[in-house]
Amino acid sequence: MAPRVLISDKLSDAAVQIFRDRGIDVDFQPDLGKDKDKLLEVIGQYDGLAIRSATKVTEKILAAADNLKVIGRAGIGVDNVDREAASKKGVIVMNTPFGNMITTAEHAIAMMFAVARQIPEASASTHAGKWEKSKFMGVELTGKTLGVIGAGNIGGIVCDRARGLKMKVAAYDPYLSQEKAEKMGVEKVELDDLLARADFITLHVPLTDQTRNILSAENIAKTKKGVRIINCARGGLVDEEALAEALKSGHVAGAAFDVFSVEPATENPLFGLPNVVCTPHLGAATTEAQENVALQVAEQMSDYLLTGAVTNALNMPSVTAEEAKVMGPWIKLADHLGSFIGQMTDEPIKAINILYDGSVAEMNLAALNCSVIAGIMKRANPDVNMVSAPLVAKEKGIKIATTNQAQTGAFEGYIKVTVVTEKRERSIAGTVFSDGKPRFIQIKGINIDAEIGNHMLYTTNEDVPGIIGTLGQTMGENGVNIANFTLGRSGIKGEAIALLYVDEPVPSPVIDKLVKTGMFQQVKPLTFDVA
Missing domain, CATH: 3.40.50.720 (NAD(P)-binding Rossmann-like Domain)
Incomplete structure (x- = not known):
């Protein structure tokens, strides 16, 4: 289904045509922005909103914008958009700073x-x-x-x-x-x-x-x-x-x-x-400038809605179309790493430290940071996304630190995320293989090679015989099919972990049975958004 864009202010016909040529379903209502009640009534139908200065995008409007992903302002000033409310809602706010x-x-x-x-x-x-x-x-x-x-x-x-x-x-x-x-x-x-x-x-x-x-x-x-x-x-x-x-x-x-x-x-x-x-704020008031910013905002919004490219956003790092194509699997990995940490962490987070190694260290780290933070925050607030996550983290007083370094190991590149709480530090690392699929490669300093699935089970235990049998038998007796089984340990008789990729969520009674065996220090079902 094609994305829907509402143009609620006067934009040139050429800008409207750009949306149509790119396959966007555009609704051109140049006087609608002046009618806040009507805008409030219809805004929930659209993925994008293109405006000039007449439309006032208030917190109330944004609250009703259930499908809205991007607001494009044809011009520099965005005083008519509640940027904080947009960020909390996860809506990207773009302007066109170079058109005039x-x-x-x-x-x-x-x-x-x-x-x-x-x-x-x-x-x-x-x-x-x-x-x-x-x-x-x-x-x-x-x-x-x-x-x-x-x-x-x-x-x-x-x-x-x-x-x-x-x-x-x-x-x-x-x-x-x-x-x-x-x-x-x-x-x-x-x-x-x-x-x-x-x-x-x-x-x-x-x-x-x-x-x-x-x-x-x-x-x-x-x-x-x-x-x-x-x-x-x-x-x-x-x-x-x-x-x-x-x-x-x-x-x-x-x-x-x-x-x-x-x-x-x-x-x-x-x-x-x-x-x-x-003069009455005429700085941008030339025929050429008005045409330029209108065309620019149409291109920017179309790029984002169709390819994920982010240009001239005020509340989100810019990502070019080329970057979006190359970084797609890494952004997904960053989200999975954050999601793992978020699901494993019950106490308040003090700091998030993100390490980028090798090839990934040359990428758009600001965008990857947003994906990691969003993955962590989604457990507490499922509505958080890459736009709103940094703001939520800031409000909670969480410190974000980023380090990038040249390749140090066997992988061309990897991401390692460490979360610091009052009680402990918890870390996980991952990479993207040549097939474009993200993998977990280290948890708690223990090396693994785990494919990521929608439904997983994570366990920790002392490295003793019988763990694999207990896991396999318990899953089999309760009709839970294992798609992939990954093990890792710190050393003989040391700490060991298991990560199971299963076809459906592991029922609570099965979790209880594993806990009652007394063989596991931790048994944790996990879910990931794997497209």
Whole structure:
């Protein structure tokens, strides 16, 4: 059955056609997003939801979205999606961060020109027939210093365009390396240095706890007198009240804002001030950008629903289509390893340590981690998946540690998972053979070679004669067929384990009979989701 996708906002016809061409059953209702009651009524029918900004995906909507697997936002901002609720529900949230990079960068450059030459006010004056030529004295951009706060994707394009305008560019970005700065032809500086030197300051960072009010009253006071400030990134990066005061005092010569702390912005401290250029969040508002993000989100959602490829997800590691194909058996193995540990562990988990050896250490470890954690967590919460598992682990205070290393043993690659509780450590390792089937290769440090089935029985005992006979006879007398029987021991007379792959679940009375023999330290039925 083909996946079903609802488009509840206005997307281009070309984006709709992409879904159809990929074999997706698409329902295009561009005005449905504005009707939250109707959306609530129908959302449970769909595997995917494609939106822009009109649709509000609330916790209530997500609670009703029983089949939803992915939300695709055509654009960068996902303020209209409750990401935490989506993650807890196991729904991937994607955006399209690269579809409007050039458009947003160009808007910032246009706003810089506009405030440098007072173009909006000069235009309004001229339209009014005033011809106030001497009133609108501007400044050149050539030779001026542009301070760029945030030199990532969009900020990097702004740096490139500014250098083309013969500006000197100083960039503040904690994640910008000296090597990358030199390659970009910009000077990497600290924030205070940028504030003191820049003739123009433009912001290109997301809104986080670290960046909120990065241009505070204190930092605005550190700026060069006559500076002009441009914000086409996110509202809340600048203390608008403090900036308004700095504009009134003449310390700041001008400002150009496309984004505001409260939107839609019907009133703001910056409104009505001279040489302040304001636009209504138009950074991505070009025909080309709107088309690009619509096509991009359709491709991303189709890829995920059809192949498992994850691109530009905000709550899940990205996995390319090629990676999904190669990693499929390893992701399944990771889930099985986690599931074994989860079913064996009754006490609260303090830490999960995951070791990747050999070929698997070169794969997408973030995605494999998610699969391991999901496998562990599913015992306590069957609804947990790769999206929600890391969040659940974090809420429980579980520490996750990952180690990767070159090949150390006979296997080309393997994964070892160790769980730490207050009482003990428990570990299991596995690999994927050339047939693509996952295998358990070590439990509690004891080497084995166990095929994984839907229904299994795990036992531990002292290495003494009669164990195999007791297991086989008890299973046979009670009509339980054994598909595969694996044994392992730490040494002669040491600790021994058995792992039986059986055709159906082992009934509780059979478990009780084995326990009553007194030969086993542990008898544990296990289930695995083996496709």
